[in-house]
Amino acid sequence: MENAKVDYKQIIEQKKAANAELIIRTLANGTSPLLRTSDKWVSAFRNNSPVTSTNYRGVNDLLLESKAAEQGKSNTSWFTFNQAKELGAQIKKGEKGQEVLFYHRGRSDEEIKDLLAKLDELGEPHPSQEEIAQLQKTYIKSFTVFGHNQVDFSKADMEVVDALTTGLKPSIDIEESKLLQENFDRALQDDLDFQHHKDDFLPEHIQLLKEQIAKFIVVRASNAEFDSKKEDKYYHKKQAGYLEEYAQNGKFSKDDVLLALKEGRKLAQRVLPTMMNNTLEELQVNQAQKAFNFIKDNMKEKGKGYYSPEIWKELFAIEKETLKVVSSGYSADVNSKRLDRFLESLNEVESKKQQTPTQSAADKIRAMPKPTQEERQKARAFLDAAKAKQEQASADNKNVAESVNVDKSVKSEEARPPRVKINYKKF
Numbered sequence: 001m002e003n004a005k006v007d008y009k010q011i012i013e014q015k016k017a018a019n020a021e022l023i024i025r026t027l028a029n030g031t032s033p034l035l036r037t038s039d040k041w042v043s044a045f046r047n048n049s050p051v052t053s054t055n056y057r058g059v060n061d062l063l064l065e066s067k068a069a070e071q072g073k074s075n076t077s078w079f080t081f082n083q084a085k086e087l088g089a090q091i092k093k094g095e096k097g098q099e100v101l102f103y104h105r106g107r108s109d110e111e112i113k114d115l116l117a118k119l120d121e122l123g124e125p126h127p128s129q130e131e132i133a134q135l136q137k138t139y140i141k142s143f144t145v146f147g148h149n150q151v152d153f154s155k156a157d158m159e160v161v162d163a164l165t166t167g168l169k170p171s172i173d174i175e176e177s178k179l180l181q182e183n184f185d186r187a188l189q190d191d192l193d194f195q196h197h198k199d200d201f202l203p204e205h206i207q208l209l210k211e212q213i214a215k216f217i218v219v220r221a222s223n224a225e226f227d228s229k230k231e232d233k234y235y236h237k238k239q240a241g242y243l244e245e246y247a248q249n250g251k252f253s254k255d256d257v258l259l260a261l262k263e264g265r266k267l268a269q270r271v272l273p274t275m276m277n278n279t280l281e282e283l284q285v286n287q288a289q290k291a292f293n294f295i296k297d298n299m300k301e302k303g304k305g306y307y308s309p310e311i312w313k314e315l316f317a318i319e320k321e322t323l324k325v326v327s328s329g330y331s332a333d334v335n336s337k338r339l340d341r342f343l344e345s346l347n348e349v350e351s352k353k354q355q356t357p358t359q360s361a362a363d364k365i366r367a368m369p370k371p372t373q374e375e376r377q378k379a380r381a382f383l384d385a386a387k388a389k390q391e392q393a394s395a396d397n398k399n400v401a402e403s404v405n406v407d408k409s410v411k412s413e414e415a416r417p418p419r420v421k422i423n424y425k426k427f
Contacts, residue, residue: 020257027247031069075147088156097144106138213264
């Protein structure tokens with residue numbers, strides 16, 4: 001009997017339905033993270049996989065946060081069965097995990113072509129055919145994970161466990177977070193207008209849930225707070241109360257939530273890059289300008305005339321070219337190699353300035369280290385001994401001249417007294 005073909009599509013749909021049920025339950029009992037204000041989302045640690053040092057993102061992050069809320073636990077670090085086992089730990093008896101889904105969309109031929117062109121611009125090698133094939137492959141993986149409160153670490157190395165369960169930082173820095181916060185409402189409205197144009201406006205309860213899901217994903221990715229104003233907080237509480245009441249009355253169906261999850265994820269994926277695209281030119285130009293200002297400030301600290309006019313001209317040329325590149329929508333990485341070479345040349349200039357210049361003999365003597373007291377005493381003893389030896393030799397020569405009758409008219413070498421040679425080089 002042949003093995004029946006596994007219907008992965010059906011399995012995925014079943015898992016998604018279970019996820020929808022989790023969202024509905026937590027909305028109905030008031031524990032859903034979607035009912036919190038965004039400052040509560042920010043204050044919590046990101047859900048992460050400590051063994052792989054990665055944050056969970058998007059809907060997976062929402063599901064794990066909902067699972068922990070439903071269990072009344074503060075799980076932030078999650079482990080698969082095998083990951084816990086590798087640490088010498090084990091899943092507690094009776095604990096149920098949460099499934100997370102990872103979707104990888106295969107890259108199109110056009111996207112691969114653009115990637116290779118970009119690598120050529122940067123002077124980087126191309127990936128192998130096997131790596132390209134992997135990039136073009138679309139696949140979905142699912143894993144069951146357990147929160148750290150569901151794992152028994154009694155037999156594990158606690159130093160390792162403590163190091164692993166400290167939480168991870170958001171994936172977007174503070175400057176980008178500010179931009180997201182300032183432009184979130186505008187981008188959201190743009191999306192609603194887009195939906196209007198498509199004649200695909202969602203019912204109010206689905207639209208609100210979609211917005212909350214998108215906001216959750218963006219807040220968790222950026223660490224921004226979108227409810228910082230009083231009127232925003234009031235609006236959020238009103239919106240959250242509406243969603244909770246709707247769920248309590250049993251009006252949310254699985255299809256509603258699945259649609260809201262799908263649309264919310266799409267909106268978040270669109271909002272994050274859209275937020276950046278709306279201000280990308282300004283952001284990149286500002287970042288590039290800050291980088292060059294930092295370089296110029298450091299060069300000025302060396303003093304006037306430290307760097308030649310040619311070096312300053314080269315810096316200004318690189319700055320002008322880089323700003324032109326980033327203002328055109330390209331990454332500053334395109335110009336990074338030229339900047340790297342320039343910074344290396346700055347280091348060479350600096351090292352030359354630090355070298356000791358050509359010195360005269362007097363300068364070299366002045367630059368010589370002073371002798372220690374012990375060395376002075378040894379040198380004095382040596383000089384005293386040499387002087388005594390010289391005086392003794394002079395006395396000996398005098399005695400020889402007086403005791404021997406020498407014919408002064410004959411200056412033979414044999415008649416000359418021996419000379420004592422002193423090696424002055426020693427001192």
